Every structure is written in structure tokens, then in C-alpha cells.
Amino acid sequence: MIKVTALAKSYGNRPILSDVRAEFSSGHLTSLIGPNGAGKSTLLMLIARLLAPTSGIITIDGTDIASLAVGDYAKRVATLRQRPDCNMRLSVEELVTFGRFPHSRGRLTAEDRGAVNEAIAFLSLEPLRNALIDEISGGQRQMAFLAMTIAQETQCLLLDEPLNNLDMKHAVQIMQALRTLCDELGRTVIAVIHDINFAANYSDHIVAMKDGAVHAAGSVSEVVTESGLGELYGLDLEIVERQQGCLCNYFTQKGKTR
Amino acid sequence: MPSREVCLGVGRAAVKRATIPVAFTALCLVSLTVGVNRMSLMALASLSDEAWLTLTASRLPRLAALVLTGVGLATCGVILQHVVRNRFVEPATTGGLEAAKLGILVALSVAPASGALVRASLALGFCFAASLIYVALIGRLQVKNTILVPVIGLMYGSVLGAIAEFYAYSRNMLQSMQGWLLGDFSKIVEGNYEIVWLVLPVVCAAYAFAHRFTLLGMGSDVATSLGISYRAMVALGLLLVSTTVAATVVAVGAVPFVGLVVPNVVALRQGDNLARTLPSVALGGASLVLVCDILGRLLIYPFEVPIGLTMGGVGGLLFLLLIVRQRR
Ligand SMILES: Nc1ncnc2c1ncn2[C@@H]1O[C@H](COP(=O)(O)OP(=O)(O)OP(=O)(O)O)[C@@H](O)[C@H]1O
Numbered sequence: 001m002i003k004v005t006a007l008a009k010s011y012g013n014r015p016i017l018s019d020v021r022a023e024f025s026s027g028h029l030t031s032l033i034g035p036n037g038a039g040k041s042t043l044l045m046l047i048a049r050l051l052a053p054t055s056g057i058i059t060i061d062g063t064d065i066a067s068l069a070v071g072d073y074a075k076r077v078a079t080l081r082q083r084p085d086c087n088m089r090l091s092v093e094e095l096v097t098f099g100r101f102p103h104s105r106g107r108l109t110a111e112d113r114g115a116v117n118e119a120i121a122f123l124s125l126e127p128l129r130n131a132l133i134d135e136i137s138g139g140q141r142q143m144a145f146l147a148m149t150i151a152q153e154t155q156c157l158l159l160d161e162p163l164n165n166l167d168m169k170h171a172v173q174i175m176q177a178l179r180t181l182c183d184e185l186g187r188t189v190i191a192v193i194h195d196i197n198f199a200a201n202y203s204d205h206i207v208a209m210k211d212g213a214v215h216a217a218g219s220v221s222e223v224v225t226e227s228g229l230g231e232l233y234g235l236d237l238e239i240v241e242r243q244q245g246c247l248c249n250y251f252t253q254k255g256k257t258r
Numbered sequence: 259m260p261s262r263e264v265c266l267g268v269g270r271a272a273v274k275r276a277t278i279p280v281a282f283t284a285l286c287l288v289s290l291t292v293g294v295n296r297m298s299l300m301a302l303a304s305l306s307d308e309a310w311l312t313l314t315a316s317r318l319p320r321l322a323a324l325v326l327t328g329v330g331l332a333t334c335g336v337i338l339q340h341v342v343r344n345r346f347v348e349p350a351t352t353g354g355l356e357a358a359k360l361g362i363l364v365a366l367s368v369a370p371a372s373g374a375l376v377r378a379s380l381a382l383g384f385c386f387a388a389s390l391i392y393v394a395l396i397g398r399l400q401v402k403n404t405i406l407v408p409v410i411g412l413m414y415g416s417v418l419g420a421i422a423e424f425y426a427y428s429r430n431m432l433q434s435m436q437g438w439l440l441g442d443f444s445k446i447v448e449g450n451y452e453i454v455w456l457v458l459p460v461v462c463a464a465y466a467f468a469h470r471f472t473l474l475g476m477g478s479d480v481a482t483s484l485g486i487s488y489r490a491m492v493a494l495g496l497l498l499v500s501t502t503v504a505a506t507v508v509a510v511g512a513v514p515f516v517g518l519v520v521p522n523v524v525a526l527r528q529g530d531n532l533a534r535t536l537p538s539v540a541l542g543g544a545s546l547v548l549v550c551d552i553l554g555r556l557l558i559y560p561f562e563v564p565i566g567l568t569m570g571g572v573g574g575l576l577f578l579l580l581i582v583r584q585r586r
């Protein structure tokens with residue numbers, strides 16, 4: 001379990017996050033939602049230790065994350081950034097193999113190769129195995145980086161907008177893959193997801209952020225309500241409950257957006 | 259039974275893989291036999307004393323210096339490119355070389371009788387400090403433009419170069435400085451080049467840390483989340499680069515372009531995974547230096563053109579070709 005207590009982050013005098021409290025339970029998929037600039041990425045990067053908090057504590061299974069060595073942390077938490085800005089000439093397979101680095105430290109074992117092959121198969125990247133990551137499409141790149149994160153085989157995965165650039169089918173495929181990670185492998189997944197319908201239909205919990213603080217948190221039915229989401233995004237919306245799941249319609253607005 | 263096509267394919271791949279090592283070996287042999295002091299393989303075979311003396315006192319040291327310089331400069335070029343995350347940098351374009359010169363000047367003026375080791379140490383110290391400052395400078399940059407990064411390096415380098423020249427001028431050392439500024443292998447004999455062997459441990463370290471240096475190229479966030487202490491690795495990378503620059507400048511002078519051209523050609527053909535490409539980078543660097551040295555020895559035979567000049571021509575041309583081909 002990852003627990004965030006009284007977390008604050010500011011750049012200079014400008015507070016970005018203030019007094020954030022949240023819990024992310026083990027073996028569950030938690031979606032982080034909220035408007036642009038709410039501080040979702042900042043929170044995720046703080047948990048990933050890619051940013052240092054101004055104040056506050058983050059614990060993983062009761063241990064303060066600041067007390068863990070970089071190498072050990074990489075065996076427990078894997079991170080996918082919002083925009084992986086890597087323009088190296090590596091094949092998809094090589095990239096995914098780097099996901100094993102925390103375990104192999106460069107010396108690959110049969111187990112490492114197995115994990116790489118599994119991650120590639122898991123996201124159906126087989127046809128792209130030898131393609132260079134600077135010569136494939138944006139969505140394919142996104143999948144390749146996600147495969148690298150999965151190959152890391154950590155208890156916890158932090159994914160910043162994993163559905164970026166993906167078409168409908170691939171988005172569904174990724175969400176199903178994340179569910180499999182939680183349900184069958186007991187992984188803890190925290191993902192920033194902008195598409196409220198994906199968040200509502202695939203998550204166990206939702207943490208909604210607004211203006212650098214937690215606006216609402218809880219199970220899907222607690223957070224995904226017409227009034228709650230309306231207030232979060234400043235939109236009129238309608239939630240349609242169907243047998244296959246719920247559908248949030250915000251495409252047509254009565255007047256100008258608030 | 260494997261089909262004929264598969265056999266052919268495997269054969270072709272093997273030939274392709276063997277190209278660089280074979281070319282490298284051939285160049286080494288040519289390098290040993292070219293020179294004013296005629297030395298035929300026959301004379302060697304007949305164990306003539308004179309031929310053996312030429313070989314061990316001059317030709318072999320020169321070959322060793324050439325190979326080590328090429329291997330070292332190409333390797334440290336590729337490391338620097340991963341650290342800075344830019345394909346167009348090398349120590350000669352990021353102030354490292356100028357800082358090393360300054361270090362040597364300081365050593366020469368403070369302790370004129372000092373040996374190669376003292377000069378190399380000061381060069382290393384200056385080069386390392388200058389590289390750290392450059393990397394910090396680039397880190398503070400808001401927009402990391404591919405062109406801006408090397409341009410800043412060039413400007414930074416010319417500031418350091420101006421300081422070095424001013425220092426040399428004020429101590430009446432300008433002329434001697436221009437002497438060793440230009441890379442030159444013609445004065446290499448047994449006893450005056452050994453400092454360049456420092457390149458060997460550097461290259462070994464580069465191999466040992468190849469995966470980590472590749473990760474540096476993927477940026478601090480990816481590297482950190484895969485369990486690397488980013489700053490420590492950057493410092494180690496710059497230390498390796500500075501050691502190579504210091505050792506080569508003290509032994510043979512400045513040799514431009516190797517660290518720029520070779521890694522770029524290799525990256526185009528084999529990618530950026532250093533664990534796989536470092537052997538090609540190293541041998542490619544050595545081969546390029548050998549070619550330019552042989553050219554320099556043959557162009558106005560029996561005189562020699564310093565390698566700084568031939569490399570400037572050949573390397574510069576290769577680099578232009580590379581850029582033009584990339585644009586297409
Ligand atoms: N390096 C930085 N320096 C200063 N301010 C920053 C920096 N990084 C982010 N911010 C600010 O922090 C706020 C939160 O940014 P963050 O990236 O966490 O938002 P987000 O919720 O992930 O938004 P999005 O949905 O657009 O990705 C923004 O207002 C942004 O301007």
C-alpha cells in the first residue's frame with residue numbers, strides 16, 4: 001500500500017500541491033483524474049521519487065520511500081512518464097530489455113529474457129520487436145514504453161496517461177492488461193487517466209484532484225457522480241447506468257462551459 | 259538442413275560483422291610498414307637488428323598511440339553524447355579540450371620540468387571541472403534544442419580557449435602551445451608516449467558500465483526509475499572522458515572529429531545500445547585515426563602532414579556527408 005500524508009510541493013513561492021492525503025491500496029487499480037494542471041503528474045512523480053517533496057511523507061508498505069536506495073526502489077516501483085522524451089535508436093526489444101535493469105544490472109539471465117518476451121507478448125508487440133523506437137508511431141511508442149515498465153515486474157506501477165496516443169482498441173487492450181496485472185498478478189497500479197469512462201469502468205478506486213489538492217477519493221460509485229464530476233470539471237454531464245457499465249456523457253453542453 | 263538462403267544470410271551477416279575488425283587489422287599492418295626509415299617485412303623476417311629497432315622503438319609505439327587515441331576519443335565521444343543527450347557534441351566542441359590545454363599550460367608554467375603525468379593530471383582536473391560546468395549549464399537550459407546545445411559548447415570552448423591563449427601569451431608560451439595544439443604522431447617514440455595507455459582502463463570501464471551509459475542517454479527520469487544514481491553516473495562518465503582527453507592531448511595533441519564522426523556513423527547503422535555498439539565505435543575510431551595517419555605520412559612523402567590537418571579534412575568531410583545524408 002502506498003500512503004501519502006500531508007504532501008506539499010511548490011516551485012519557488014508557487015504552491016503546486018498542498019496537504020495532499022491519499023491511500024492507494026495493494027492489488028488494486030486506482031485512477032487519478034482531474035483537470036489539466038491539477039497536479040496529477042506532480043503527485044505521481046513525487047511517488048516515483050523523480051521529484052522531491054517540499055514537505056510531507058510518502059510510505060510504501062509502511063516504509064518512508066525517501067529511506068530506500070535508488071536501486072531497491074526500482075525493484076518495487078516502475079514509472080511511465082507522461083512524455084517519455086527519449087529519442088535513442090533502440091529496438092523495441094532493446095528498450096523493453098532495459099526494463100530488466102533493476103534486476104539484472106546489465107547481466108541478463110534466462111529469467112530476464114523470459115520477462116521481456118512475456119511483456120512483449122502481453123501487449124502484442126511481437127510484430128514490432130525489431131523496429132526502432134524512433135521510427136514507429138506515437139501510439140506504438142507508448143505501448144513499447146509501457147512494455148518496458150511491465151517488464152520491470154515491480155509490485156507497484158505508476159503510469160502517467162498510459163492511454164496517450166492510443167486508438168480505441170489499443171486503449172481497451174491496455175486497460176484490460178492493467179486489470180490482468182491487478183487481478184491475476186496482484187500488482188498495485190496507479191494511473192492518470194483522462195477518459196472518465198475508462199476510469200469509471202476499469203478502476204477499483206478513483207482519486208480526483210483539483211487545484212493541487214485531493215478533491216474527492218473513494219470507490220468508483222462514490223466519485224463518479226453527476227454532481228461530483230460536474231464540480232470537478234465545471235461541466236454539465238449526465239451519467240447513464242447500463243448493464244455493461246456506466247457511461248458519462250459530457251459531449252453536449254447546455255450553454256457555454258462554466 | 260538450413261536452406262541455401264539462410265546459409266547465405268548468415269554468411270553475409272558474418273562478413274558484415276567482420277568488416278571492421280578485418281579493415282582494422284589491415285590498417286595496423288600498413289601503418290607498421292609505412293615510413294621514411296624503409297622497413298621491409300623481409301628485413302624483419304631475417305631478424306635484422308636495425309629493422310627490429312625501428313619496429314620496437316618507433317613503429318610499435320606509434321601504432322599503439324594511434325590505436326589508443328582512436329579508441330579513446332571515439333569511446334569518450336559516445337559517452338559524452340549520451341551524458342549530454344546530444345549527437346553533436348564531443349570534448350573538442352564542449353570546452354573539454356580547451357580546459358585540458360589550459361591545465362597543461364598551468365603545469366608547464368608552474369613546474370616547467372614536470373613530467374607527462376603531472377601535465378596529464380592537471381589537464382584531467384581542468385577538463386573534468388569544465389565538463390561538469392558545461393553539463394550543469396546545459397541542465398539549466400529551458401529549451402534543449404539539438405543545435406543550441408553544441409553551439410553553447412562551442413562558445414564555452416572558445417571562452418576557455420581565449421583564457422588559455424591569454425595565459426600562454428602573458429607567459430610567452432604562445433608559440434610552444436601552438437606546437438602541441440595540433441595532433442601529431444610523428445614524434446612518438448618509446449619513452450615519450452606511454453601516458454596514452456591511460457586510455458586502456460578508461461575503455462574497460464566504459465565497457466563495464468555500457469548499460470548504464472545507455473540509460474543516461476534515455477534521460478534522468480528513465481535512468482532514475484530504473485535504479486541508477488544519475489548524478490554519480492554522469493560524474494563517472496565525465497571523469498572517463500576527461501581522463502582520455504588529458505592522456506591523448508599530453509601524448510599526441512588535439513585530434514578533432516574522431517569523437518563526433520565515428521559514434522554518429524555507428525549509431526546510424528547499429529543504433530545506440532552501447533553494450534552492443536562500443537566495439538564498433540572503438541575499432542572505428544582506431545581505423546579512422548590510422549587512415550588519417552597513413553594519409554599524412556604518404557601525402558608529401560618523405561615529409562609528414564600532422565594528423566590534426568588530415569583528420570580535419572577527412573573527418574570534416576565525413577561529418578558533412580553524414581549531415582547531408584541524414585537530411586534526406
Ligand atoms: N517544473 C515546473 N516548474 C514550475 N511549475 C510547474 C513545473 N511542472 C509543473 N508545474 C505546474 O504544476 C501544475 C501541475 O502540473 P501537473 O503536470 O502536475 O498537472 P497535471 O494534473 O498532470 O496536468 P495534465 O493533465 O495536463 O497532465 C501546473 O500548473 C504546472 O504549471
Ligand SMILES: [Mg+2]
Binds near residue numbers: 040042160
Ligand atoms: Mg500530467
